[in-house]
Amino acid sequence: MKEYTLLLFLALCSAKSLTGPSYFTLKNMMLQDMEDDDYDDDDDDNSLFPTTEPILPLIPFDLFPTCPFGCQCYVRVVHCSDLGLTSVPRNIPPDTRMIDLQNNKIKEVKENDLRGLTSLYALALNNNKIYKIHPKAFEPTKRLRRLYLSHNQLTEIPTNLPRTLAELRIHANKVKKIPKDVFKGMKSLHVLEMSANPLNNDGIEPGAFEGVNIYHIRIAEAKLTSIPKGLPSSLLELHLDDNKITGIELEDFNRYKDLQRLGLGNNKIKEVENGSFANIPSIREIHLEKNKLKKVPPGLPELKYLQVVFLHSNHIAKLGVNDFCPTGRRKKKALYSGISLFNNPVKYWEVQPSTFRCILARNSVQLGNFLK
């Protein structure tokens, strides 16, 4: 009987303790529905280009009239980049899945420009001179997943974007605000890149992200002075580098509980309020380089999964012995793999060795004390 009890204990003891969900497992799982499974017959990896098999048809191009002159049309991909086009070409084959119109001189997307393109999956219009998109322009493209509008002259996010959209890139335009209903019903939107726009905190209207599950948002090189409050709570990655953010306050992250990667480099952050990071317990990577921090932000030892912290190029003059590593019995579930502290006033000889007691790999800490 006792033997059996012991065997039972043996079994129980073999249960491994819980490790945090792998960052990539979680992300890939959630991003899986970004791609339409029953839909990509020849496009297994869902990249912008048909890549699984080399395209070697007998006649490479759709010679017969329906390929716009100068463009290359093959296997439902239309390449019309670098042609100096001033408008969207008219005779695009109707079964096209991907159109590359980047690097042209298109000024406007008109109502009927995308007419009949019901299979369109990706549209690249970056690097044009687009200042105007007709509100009904995207009506025909009911399967559009990726829309690239970066480097144009748009002053607002186009209205009536397809609800199937998974990725929107509108970097380097002139967008000043994100209005309340602009993403309405867009349940598949997962990635939003809108850096290099003159957007300030007031420009993000309340409710702008209501009902939307974006996982990756980047609004860098803009005019933000604090962490925007109304972003979706599904956020896994938030990148706000190169803004004018002056501080991190307690309530800043209280809706972003799943955040895993946070980029705040090159801002003007002086201080991180006590307890701010307690709202992001799953965080793995924090970039706070090139700010105006005078000390290491509080709360790092409590972040069980934190592995990378960039604090270089700040005004940190002193390190506390418990700035990084937990005291007492608390243990991190993941070890630090990279802490950068170089380019700060603090000198390596002023740091007590026990400050880095929980960091096992010697090269994980960069104090800037090594010279060629």
Place this chain on the structure above:
Amino acid sequence: MKRLALLCVLLLPACLAKPFHQQGLFDFMLEDEGSADMASTDDPVMSGFGPVCPFRCQCHLRVVQCSDLGLEKVPKDLPPDTTLLDLQNNKITEIKEGDFKNLKNLHALILVNNKISKISPLAFAPLKKLERLYLSKNSLKELPENMPKSLQEIRAHENEISKLRKAVFNGLNQVIVLELGTNPIKSSGIENGAFQGMKRLSYIRIADTNITSIPKGLPPSLTELHLDGNKISKIDAESLSGLTNLAKLGLSFNSISSVENGSLNNVPHLRELHLNNNELVRVPSGLGDHKYIQVVYLHNNKIASIGINDFCPLGYNTKKASYSGVSLFSNPVQYWEIQPSAFRCIHERSAVQIGNYK
């Protein structure tokens, strides 16, 4: 004794939480600080972990999207199963030898709109499956050496390329599309037979350059030749000889004043010919007898008169395809000066644009 043994076995499975260890995000800093004596970059790979996505990039289903990040170098430690790497709109100045190591499955490499002026001759060596290489909008003075032989598409629009050497295209016999527009290429800079070995080459575009004539020795596999916006002054029949598969020929916005007799005979399967915005004084000869030509743009030239056999054959109509678009507007010739029989073989009235419609 038994109990002791069991007890020992009990103690064996130490309930460990494996440490969670991300790799390699740090090497850039080692360089920044001149810490040359730091640990080597050959860290042991943590098994069962998975690829690392460079910070701020998005990695999903083997696509690595790192555009618009102001990157100055190709990020390190890209997932080895990556099939598409998008690095456009960054500030990369140089592609070094190890930048793409381990990317054995890469199909498409997008380096458009960076500041690349230098590419190491060994940079592309690991990319044995690369099919598309996009180098447009950079500062390259010439095409890189040793491009992968698996390449199907090369785009290097808008660089500073002035020469096309045969050696650079050696072995690239899978390339189908070659886009080299907006470069300071001179006709003398195109080495004789530069494209000869490219047996699958179907589309070439060398537009908005300084070339003064159609390059000679183009491969017979060509179906599309686009030479718009150059300084070509005349079309000689020899340049087009052998191009039996040519279907589309774009020569608009040049200074072409004459088309040598017999030129069009060398391209018997031509369907579309753009000669608008040139200096032609008459319609090129050979259109009447040409069997497949359907679209001819002749607008914005100096054509002063049109002969009745310029477009249509004498006698019995031998054409296998009928014209669907002929443009003649913005020429000195006036519509009332043209004899209607000049368009006798054109069945669709709207197919001819003489500029008399407003």
